[in-house]
Amino acid sequence: MIESLHSPHIARVKALISSRGNKERGEHGEFIAEGLQCAREALAAASGPKIKTLFLTESGQSRIDTAGLDTSSVETILVSEPVMAAMSSTITPQGILSVCEIGRNEFSDLKLSGSSRFIYLHEIQDPGNAGTILRSADAMGIDAVITSPGSVDMYSPKVVRATAGSLWHIPLYSGITLSTLSEKFPTITKLALSAQGKTSLLELEKVGDCVAIFGNEARGIDTLISGDVIAVNIPMKGNAESLNLSAAASIVMFHLAAL
Amino acid sequence: MIESLHSPHIARVKALISSRGNKERGEHGEFIAEGLQCAREALAAASGPKIKTLFLTESGQSRIDTAGLDTSSVETILVSEPVMAAMSSTITPQGILSVCEIGRNEFSDLKLSGSSRFIYLHEIQDPGNAGTILRSADAMGIDAVITSPGSVDMYSPKVVRATAGSLWHIPLYSGITLSTLSEKFPTITKLALSAQGKTSLLELEKVGDCVAIFGNEARGIDTLISGDVIAVNIPMKGNAESLNLSAAASIVMFHLAAL
Numbered sequence: 001m002i003e004s005l006h007s008p009h010i011a012r013v014k015a016l017i018s019s020r021g022n023k024e025r026g027e028h029g030e031f032i033a034e035g036l037q038c039a040r041e042a043l044a045a046a047s048g049p050k051i052k053t054l055f056l057t058e059s060g061q062s063r064i065d066t067a068g069l070d071t072s073s074v075e076t077i078l079v080s081e082p083v084m085a086a087m088s089s090t091i092t093p094q095g096i097l098s099v100c101e102i103g104r105n106e107f108s109d110l111k112l113s114g115s116s117r118f119i120y121l122h123e124i125q126d127p128g129n130a131g132t133i134l135r136s137a138d139a140m141g142i143d144a145v146i147t148s149p150g151s152v153d154m155y156s157p158k159v160v161r162a163t164a165g166s167l168w169h170i171p172l173y174s175g176i177t178l179s180t181l182s183e184k185f186p187t188i189t190k191l192a193l194s195a196q197g198k199t200s201l202l203e204l205e206k207v208g209d210c211v212a213i214f215g216n217e218a219r220g221i222d223t224l225i226s227g228d229v230i231a232v233n234i235p236m237k238g239n240a241e242s243l244n245l246s247a248a249a250s251i252v253m254f255h256l257a258a259l
Numbered sequence: 260m261i262e263s264l265h266s267p268h269i270a271r272v273k274a275l276i277s278s279r280g281n282k283e284r285g286e287h288g289e290f291i292a293e294g295l296q297c298a299r300e301a302l303a304a305a306s307g308p309k310i311k312t313l314f315l316t317e318s319g320q321s322r323i324d325t326a327g328l329d330t331s332s333v334e335t336i337l338v339s340e341p342v343m344a345a346m347s348s349t350i351t352p353q354g355i356l357s358v359c360e361i362g363r364n365e366f367s368d369l370k371l372s373g374s375s376r377f378i379y380l381h382e383i384q385d386p387g388n389a390g391t392i393l394r395s396a397d398a399m400g401i402d403a404v405i406t407s408p409g410s411v412d413m414y415s416p417k418v419v420r421a422t423a424g425s426l427w428h429i430p431l432y433s434g435i436t437l438s439t440l441s442e443k444f445p446t447i448t449k450l451a452l453s454a455q456g457k458t459s460l461l462e463l464e465k466v467g468d469c470v471a472i473f474g475n476e477a478r479g480i481d482t483l484i485s486g487d488v489i490a491v492n493i494p495m496k497g498n499a500e501s502l503n504l505s506a507a508a509s510i511v512m513f514h515l516a517a518l
Contacts, residue, residue: 128387132503141496162503169498202517237400237516239428244391244421247509250502254510257496258461 001078005086009055009077013087013097022153025102031155033098033167034090036063038160041168042098043069048168049100053077057084060095089157102155107173110144112185117256118211120181121147122224124245126217130154131162132246133214138166140253146173146181146211178224181211190229192221193252195242197231201255204232212256214249260337264345268314268336272346272356281412284361290414292357292426293349295322297419300427301357302328307427308359312336316343319354348416361414366432369403371444376515377470379440380406381483383504385476389413390421391505392473397425399512405432405440405470437483440470449488451480452511454501456490460514463491471515473508 002009015024016032025031030052033042042051051074056064061078064071084093119137124130130152134145147154154160154172182190191204192213213229215221225231234243234251243251261268274283275291284290289311292301301310310333315323320337323330343352378396383389389411393404406413413419413431441449450463451472472488474480484490493502493510502510 132506135499136502136506138497139493139495139499139502164499164501164503166499234398234513236398238397240394240398240423240425242423243395243398243509244423244505246503247391247395247505250506251510251513254493 001080002083003080005082007083009079010083010086013055013099016099017089017157021156025153025155029102029104030099031102031160032089032157033100033160034088034096034157035094035161036067036096037165038167039064039096039098040067040069041165042100043071043074045168047103047171049103051098052101053099055079055084055087055097055099057081057095060084063094063096105171105173107146107176107180107184110171110173110184112188112209113143114208116188116209117142118188119145119249119253120178120211120213121145121151122178122213122221123148123150123216123219124214125152126245127152127156127158128162129217129244129246131159131164133249134159134163134170134172135166136246136250136253138169140257142170142253144171144173146176149175149177178213185209185211191232191252192225192229193234193248194221194225194231195233197233199230199232200235201232201252202235204255204259206259207256210256212249212252214245217245260339261342262339264341266342268338269342269345272314272358275358276348276416280415284412284414288361288363289358290361290419291348291416292359292419293347293355293416294353294420295326295355296424297426298323298355298357299326299328300424301359302330302333304427306362306430308362310357311360312358314338314343314346314356314358316340316354319343322353322355349420364430364432366405366435366439366443369430369432369443371447371468372402373467375447375468376401376512377447378404378508378512379437379470379472380404380410381437381472381480382407382409382475382478383473384411385504386411386415386417387421388476388503388505390418390423392508393418393422393429393431394425395505395509395512397428399516401429401512403430403432405435408434408436437472444468444470450491450511451484451488452493452507453480453484453490454492456492458489458491459494460491460511461494463514463518465518469515471508471511473504476504
């Protein structure tokens with residue numbers, strides 16, 4: 001068991017979850033996922049990020065055992081509670097921390113099915129929003145989540161936590177410009193959520209392949225709305241100026257799933 | 260201008276936003292709302308929490324002036340940037356911090372309209388969820404938000420921030436048990452969101468007065484589902500075990516608004 005607070009493992013994990021972890025994650029192709037739920041998904045899922053190292057405290061080990069998870073295929077390292085506390089980005093760590101490999105999906109491999117549903121996140125910044133949107137996308141059977149350059153890193157600890165395991169269920173493509181997407185899929189229906197949109201979400205009719213575009217929390221999406229983008233609004237009866245982005249995106253995705 | 264970091268104003272504000280602020284807010288009937296948006300709502304809204312003291316830095320004052328807000332009816336205190344930084348719960352304070360009076364709504368005054376839409380939050384804990392749900396409720400024209408005993412304090416800083424000003428648009432009733440609600444409104448239709456619910460959200464038909472019940476993030480609501488409560492599920496095509504609570508609640512409220 002690792003008990004030294006000078007262990008290089010601590011430095012490795014902390015570098016990946018620090019405020020400058022983005023650069024570190026990019027260079028090493030690794031990110032950190034904490035907790036039982038992520039470990040379960042990573043061990044069970046046929047696709048998605050693989051675990052490179054699994055750090056466990058004794059209580060974390062018994063949680064893993066109780067859950068009946070088979071960790072024989074991954075490197076497992078027992079650490080003391082203080083070492084886990086030094087590594088973790090949470091206040092009450094569960095004693096389970098996975099170093100995972102960022103699986104780079106090739107955007108060129110993404111194909112249309114005729115009824116594909118994609119989500120495109122344009123420069124969104126809030127990690128809670130980004131993770132919640134990915135989780136809702138998973139729930140609603142969305143086929144892929146695509147993020148623009150300048151969007152929050154989907155492998156940052158707060159995003160990973162907010163996805164609640166959905167990171168292992170849905171293909172993610174990062175750093176794709178909207179024009180790259182448009183060039184690859186010239187026939188796809190592009191919807192963009194905008195408070196100023198002329199089309200009500202409830203007026204949308206059956207669509208084939210479709211991408212729903214969600215913009216930056218503060219600046220919205222209006223600069224992206226060109227000729228072939230349908231600007232869609234969520235009809236609101238009440239007084240709020242706007243909805244939280246992840247709440248709005250979840251409503252749109254629920255509606256798209258039923259079309 | 261207040262420049263001393265020993266000013267009793269700092270202690271007053273910090274007590275109201277501390278982790279034990281719940282007790283302090285209850286005793287003094289005050290809470291803190293930061294930023295321009297809350298100040299605008301508090302100054303403009305006919306109802307909702309009134310400002311008792313408005314703390315401004317010079318840059319906060321010019322934001323208020325630029326926005327054309329009339330602060331003549333409230334006590335305004337200029338503070339230095341370091342004093343504001345010491346008061347604020349945010350990393351980058353906007354220089355605008357309002358001490359507001361918690362307006363206690365009398366639950367006995369709440370009436371049904373025949374098509375009332377209420378939200379009931381049962382022991383929900385996450386402040387971001389609670390604030391986002393209140394914001395969505397406001398957007399969807401919900402008539403009142405009611406919280407159970409043991410729910411997160413709706414006047415805590417993270418909740419207030421997540422409401423994005425909606426706290427001034429929608430009546431809030433705190434600490435009401437579900438049986439109190441049921442006794443007061445024996446004819447109201449009670450819906451409870453539950454992953455195990457037998458009724459799909461999409462199967463719901465026109466309802467008159469209605470309350471949508473959302474449960475604790477981890478424990479859900481199943482213990483509350485008795486004879487007259489309709490357990491409703493959100494149909495999900497995908498793989499996620501569940502939705503984020505505020506995303507789920509927003510979908511339900513959007514749907515209820517259209518019924």
